[in-house]
Amino acid sequence: MAEGTRFEIHLPALRHNFQQIKKQLQNDTKILVVLKAFAYGSDATAIGRFLEKEGADYLGVAYVREGIALRNAGIQIPILVLHPQIHELSNLIAHQLEPCVYSWRILHALEKVLAVQKTKTYPIHLKFNTGLHRLGFSIDDRHTLLQHLKSSSAHVQGVLSHLAATEDPAERTFTLGQLEQFDLLKPVFGDHPIYHVLNTSGVFNYPEAHHDMVRCGIGLYGYGNQKEVSELLHPVGILKTVISQIHEVKVGDAVGYNRGFVADKPTRSATLPIGHADGIGRLYGKGKGAVVIHGHKVPILGNVCMDMIMVDVTNIDCQEGDEVILFGDTQTSAEEVAEHAQTISYELLTAISQRVPRVIVS
Numbered sequence: 001m002a003e004g005t006r007f008e009i010h011l012p013a014l015r016h017n018f019q020q021i022k023k024q025l026q027n028d029t030k031i032l033v034v035l036k037a038f039a040y041g042s043d044a045t046a047i048g049r050f051l052e053k054e055g056a057d058y059l060g061v062a063y064v065r066e067g068i069a070l071r072n073a074g075i076q077i078p079i080l081v082l083h084p085q086i087h088e089l090s091n092l093i094a095h096q097l098e099p100c101v102y103s104w105r106i107l108h109a110l111e112k113v114l115a116v117q118k119t120k121t122y123p124i125h126l127k128f129n130t131g132l133h134r135l136g137f138s139i140d141d142r143h144t145l146l147q148h149l150k151s152s153s154a155h156v157q158g159v160l161s162h163l164a165a166t167e168d169p170a171e172r173t174f175t176l177g178q179l180e181q182f183d184l185l186k187p188v189f190g191d192h193p194i195y196h197v198l199n200t201s202g203v204f205n206y207p208e209a210h211h212d213m214v215r216c217g218i219g220l221y222g223y224g225n226q227k228e229v230s231e232l233l234h235p236v237g238i239l240k241t242v243i244s245q246i247h248e249v250k251v252g253d254a255v256g257y258n259r260g261f262v263a264d265k266p267t268r269s270a271t272l273p274i275g276h277a278d279g280i281g282r283l284y285g286k287g288k289g290a291v292v293i294h295g296h297k298v299p300i301l302g303n304v305c306m307d308m309i310m311v312d313v314t315n316i317d318c319q320e321g322d323e324v325i326l327f328g329d330t331q332t333s334a335e336e337v338a339e340h341a342q343t344i345s346y347e348l349l350t351a352i353s354q355r356v357p358r359v360i361v362s
C-alpha cells in the first residue's frame with residue numbers, strides 16, 4: 001500500500017545536477033545555489049545542508065527571513081539575499097547575510113543601520129540593471145557609486161546583474177547587449193569583487209560569461225528550460241499520491257463540481273487526495289493536466305477541487321490504494337506538465353503548498 005500525497009526530494013539526483021553544472025564551469029568558478037521559495041518548492045534546509053557539504057560556495061535567497069531559516073539550521077557558508085527589504089536590515093546583519101544592494105535608498109538605509117550598530121565594514125553585492133528593469137542601479141551610476149563607497153561602511157564583496165532571456169535563442173542579441181553592459185563594471189570596481197551574472201540557462205548558453213560565480217536554481221532541481229539541457233539533468237522532486245476511491249460512472253452521469261465532466265461512455269474515475277490547495281491549480285482541470293498510474297498517462301476529469309482531483313482510469317488496470325505520480329519521473333516532467341497550463345516548471349514547483357509533506361530520499 002502506497003503512502004499518501006508527498007513530494008519526494010531525491011538527493012542523489014541533486015548531487016548529479018550539481019556535478020553536471022560544475023562540469024560546465026572552470027575549476028575556480030564559484031557556484032551560488034539559489035534556495036528561494038523553499039528551494040523551488042522542495043526543502044531549503046535539506047538542500048542547503050546537502051549542497052554545503054557537496055561544495056557549494058554561496059547560497060541565495062530572495063528575502064531575509066529565508067536566510068535566517070538557513071542560518072538557524074546551522075549553515076555556515078555565505079548567503080546572499082537577492083531582494084532585501086529595508087525593515088529587515090538589522091536582522092540581515094545579525095545573521096551575517098550579504099545583501100544585494102540595488103538602489104540608493106537601500107544603500108543609505110543599510111549605512112544608517114551599520115552606523116547605529118557601529119559596524120565599520122560590511123559585505124554587500126552591488127546589483128545593476130542591464131535591461132531587465134526589475135532591480136538594480138543604473139549602469140550610469142557606476143562612477144558616482146564608486147566615489148560614494150570610498151567612504152562607506154559597505155564593502156563591495158560582489159557585483160551582479162540579472163539577465164532577462166538566457167533560455168531564449170531569439171533574444172541572443174539582447175542578452176549579449178546585457179552582458180556588454182555588465183562588462184563596463186569591472187574597470188570601475190576592480191578585480192577584487194566577485195562578479196556574477198548568469199542563471200542556469202546562462203551557464204549553458206553563455207559559457208564565455210561565467211565570470212567569478214554563477215547563480216543556479218532550476219538546473220539544480222533538474223530542469224533546464226530547453227530539451228538538450230534538461231536531458232543532462234534529473235528531476236529532484238517527485239510529486240506522488242494514491243488512489244482513494246474508484247467510481248464506475250454511467251453514461252450521462254457527471255464527475256466533480258459543476259458537473260465539469262459528463263460521461264459520454266461508461267467511465268471509471270479514480271479520486272486522488274491532492275487538489276488546488278496542494279498546488280495543482282484549476283487550470284489543470286478538464287483534461288489539461290494528466291497523472292501517471294502504472295506507467296499510463298491519464299487525464300484529469302472535470303474541475304480540480306481544493307483537496308482532490310478525479311482522473312480517468314477507464315482503460316487502466318488499477319485499484320484503490322495504488323500509487324500515482326503527478327510529475328517528476330521520466331514519463332512526466334514538471335516542464336511538460338506546466339506547459340499544459342501555459343506556465344513554466346518554476347511556477348508548478350513553487351506552487352506545491354506547505355500542506356504536502358516533503359520526504360527526503362538519500
Ligand SMILES: *Cc1c(COP(=O)(O)O)cnc(C)c1O
Nearest residue numbers: 034162199200215216217218219
Ligand atoms: C531566481 C534567480 C536566479 C536563479 O535562476 P534559475 O533560472 O532558476 O537558475 C538567479 N539570479 C537571480 C537574481 C534570481 O532571482
